[in-house]
Amino acid sequence: MTEFETRAIHIAQEPDELTGAVMPPIHLASTHRQDAVGVHRNGYEYSRVANPTRDALQEALASLEGGKYGFSFASGIAAEDTVIRAVLKPGDHVVLANELYGGTFRLFNKVYREWGIEFDLADLNDEDALRSAIRPGQTKLVWIETPSNPKLTVFDISLTSKVAHEYGALTVVDNTFCSPYLQRPLELGADIVVHSTTKYLGGHSDILGGAVVVSDSDLAEKFRYLHYALGAVSSPFDSWLTHRSLKTLAVRMDRHQSNAAAIADFLVAHPGVAEVYYPGLASHPQHELASRQMHGFGGMVSLRFAGNENGSDAGTREAIRFVQATRLFALAESLGGVESLVNHPATMTHSSAVGTPIEVTGDIVRLSVGLEGISDLLADLKQALES
Numbered sequence: 042m043t044e045f046e047t048r049a050i051h052i053a054q055e056p057d058e059l060t061g062a063v064m065p066p067i068h069l070a071s072t073h074r075q076d077a078v079g080v081h082r083n084g085y086e087y088s089r090v091a092n093p094t095r096d097a098l099q100e101a102l103a104s105l106e107g108g109k110y111g112f113s114f115a116s117g118i119a120a121e122d123t124v125i126r127a128v129l130k131p132g133d134h135v136v137l138a139n140e141l142y143g144g145t146f147r148l149f150n151k152v153y154r155e156w157g158i159e160f161d162l163a164d165l166n167d168e169d170a171l172r173s174a175i176r177p178g179q180t181k182l183v184w185i186e187t188p189s190n191p192k193l194t195v196f197d198i199s200l201t202s203k204v205a206h207e208y209g210a211l212t213v214v215d216n217t218f219c220s221p222y223l224q225r226p227l228e229l230g231a232d233i234v235v236h237s238t239t240k241y242l243g244g245h246s247d248i249l250g251g252a253v254v255v256s257d258s259d260l261a262e263k264f265r266y267l268h269y270a271l272g273a274v275s276s277p278f279d280s281w282l283t284h285r286s287l288k289t290l291a292v293r294m295d296r297h298q299s300n301a302a303a304i305a306d307f308l309v310a311h312p313g314v315a316e317v318y319y320p321g322l323a324s325h326p327q328h329e330l331a332s333r334q335m336h337g338f339g340g341m342v343s344l345r346f347a348g349n350e351n352g353s354d355a356g357t358r359e360a361i362r363f364v365q366a367t368r369l370f371a372l373a374e375s376l377g378g379v380e381s382l383v384n385h386p387a388t389m390t391h392s393s394a395v396g397t398p399i400e401v402t403g404d405i406v407r408l409s410v411g412l413e414g415i416s417d418l419l420a421d422l423k424q425a426l427e428s
C-alpha cells in the first residue's frame with residue numbers, strides 16, 4: 042500500500058476475524074483478562090496503557106504522517122502538553138513562531154512559565170531572528186505552526202529544522218491546518234508532529250482529540266511512557282470515530298481547498314475587503330514556499346476589514362458585524378469540519394492572547410471553509426458583506 046488514500050482506508054483496518062465485518066469493532070473494555078500472572082494477551086492489560094481501537098488509529102496516523110510511531114490523545118492541547126513534558130525540564134528554553142494558536146501560547150505563557158520553562162517568540166521566516174532567539178545549550182525546542190493561526194503565514198519547516206538542529210534543539214510542527222494529506226513535516230526534517238485531530242482529521246465537528254507522531258525511537262519511548270503515565274489518552278469511541286474519518290480525509294481536503302480557493306478569489310475582488318490571507322494566492326508573501334512545502338493550500342481563509350488605521354475601530358466593528366451576518370457560515374470556535382464556520386479570533390480563539398505579542402487585531406475574521414456547494418457559500422459571504 043503506497044498511496045496515501047489507500048493507506049488512509051486500509052491501515053490497521055483488517056476485517057474482523059470473527060465475523061468479517063469490514064469495519065473493526067470498538068474495544069470498550071477497560072481491562073483484559075490475563076492468561077497467567079504477567080502474561081498479557083497480545084500485550085493488552087489495561088486500557089490507559091494500550092487499547093486495540095486506539096492502537097489501530099495510532100498505526101494509521103503514523104503511516105499517513107510518514108512517521109514510525111503515533112500516539113493519540115484526548116485533545117490537541119493534551120498532545121502538546123505531553124510533548125512539552127517529554128522534551129523539556131525546568132530551566133530549558135523554547136523558541137515559538139511569532140504567530141500561533143492562542144491555546145498553545147497560553148500553555149507556555151501561563152502554565153509552563155510557572156514551571157520554569159522559558160520562551161521567546163521569533164519570526165521564523167527571518168533566519169537571523171531565529172538564530173538570535175536561540176540560546177545555545179539552553180534552547181531545546183523550536184515550535185512551528187504552519188500555516189499559522191489565524192493569518193496563514195507559512196514558515197519554512199526545512200530551514201527552521203536545519204537551524205534548530207545546528208544548536209541541538211528539536212523542532213515540533215503543529216500540522217493541524219494542513220493534515221498529513223497536505224503537509225508531512227517529518228519528511229521535511231522536523232522531529233515531532235502534533236495535531237488537534239478535533240479539526241480536519243476528525244473532520245465532522247464531533248470529536249475532541251490530539252495526536253503526536255515521531256520517527257525517532259528514543260523520543261517514541263518517552264511518549265509511550267508519558268502517554269500512560271499522564272493518561273491523557275483518547276477514548277475508544279473517539280479513537281474509532283477519528284480512524285473512520287481518516288478514510289475520507291483526502292477527498293474532504295480536496296473539496297475544502299477548491300472551495301477555499303474560490304472564496305479567496307471572490308474576497309480579493311470584493312471592494313469591502315481590505316486584505317485576504319490565503320497561501321494559494323500569488324500575492325501571499327510565502328506563496329512560493331507554500332507551493333514547495335505543501336501539497337495544496339488548505340481550507341482556511343482569513344480576511345481583514347479596512348478602517349482601523351488612524352486609531353479608529355471601524356474595521357473591528359465591521360468584522361463583528363460581518364461574523365453575525367453570515368447564515369451558512371456558523372459563528373463558532375474550531376475549524377476543519379464539513380460545515381463552514383466563521384470566527385472572530387480577537388474575541389474567540391485568540392482571546393487569551395489579548396495584551397500579548399501574539400494578539401490578533403479585531404479587524405481580522407477567519408473562515409473555515411466547509412464542503413457545501415460553492416455557489417451557496419459565495420452567496421452567503423456576498424449577502425453578509427453587502428447587508
Ligand SMILES: *Cc1c(COP(=O)(O)O)cnc(C)c1O
Pocket residue numbers: 116117118119142144145186190215217218236237238239240249250251
Ligand atoms: C484547536 C487547535 C489546537 C488545540 O487542540 P484541541 O483539540 O482544541 O485541544 C492546537 N493547535 C491548533 C492549530 C489548533 O487549531
